[in-house]
Amino acid sequence: MGTTDRLDRHQPLALGLFRIVIGLLFTSEGAATLFGVLGRDATPAGDWPFWYAGLIELVCGALILLGVLTRAAAFLSSGAMAFAYFTEHQPDGLFPLQNSGLSPALFCWGFLLLVFLGPGAMSLPGLFRRDAAAASGGRG
Numbered sequence: 001m002g003t004t005d006r007l008d009r010h011q012p013l014a015l016g017l018f019r020i021v022i023g024l025l026f027t028s029e030g031a032a033t034l035f036g037v038l039g040r041d042a043t044p045a046g047d048w049p050f051w052y053a054g055l056i057e058l059v060c061g062a063l064i065l066l067g068v069l070t071r072a073a074a075f076l077s078s079g080a081m082a083f084a085y086f087t088e089h090q091p092d093g094l095f096p097l098q099n100s101g102l103s104p105a106l107f108c109w110g111f112l113l114l115v116f117l118g119p120g121a122m123s124l125p126g127l128f129r130r131d132a133a134a135a136s137g138g139r140g
Contacts, residue, residue, distance in 0.1 A: 012121040014120070015118075015121065016067070016121035017122075018110075019064060019067060019119050020065055020122065022111070025061075026060065026061030027062050029057045030057030030059070032054075033051070033053065034055065056076060057077070059073075060074075067119035067125060067126065070119040074111040074112070077111040078107075078115060081104040081105070082104075082108045084104040085108060089101030
C-alpha cells in the first residue's frame with residue numbers, strides 16, 4: 001500500500017479534526033465578541049454588523065464544532081466572512097496582508113470547503129448513527 005492510499009484512508013479523520021478546530025476557533029471569536037472574553041471587549045447588543053457577526057460566529061461555530069448541520073452552518077459562516085472581508089477589510093487594500101483580512105479570508109475558504117466536503121469523522125450525528133447501528137446489531 002502506497003503513501004497516498006494510507007493518507008486517503010485517514011481522510012475522514014483529518015476532515016473531522018479540521019472541522020473541530022475551525023469550529024472551535026470560530027466559536028471563540030463569537031464568544032469574545034458577544035461576552036468580552038479572551039482579551040476583547042464585548043460588542044454592545046444589536047451593534048451592526050459586529051454583534052450579529054458575533055452571534056453567527058458563536059452559533060454556527062458551535063454547530064460546526066459538533067458536526068451538526070455542518071454544511072448549512074458552514075455556508076452561512078462562509079458568507080458572513082466574505083461579507084466581513086469585503087466590507088471591513090478590502091477597502092484598506094487588495095490583499096489580506098495589506099488589509100488585516102487574513103483571518104476572515106481563511107475562515108471564508110475553510111468554511112466553503114466544509115460546505116462541499118461535509119463534517120468528516122467524529123460528528124455528533126455520526127456518533128449517534130454508529131451507536132444506533134451497534135444497538136440494532138448492525139442491521140439498519
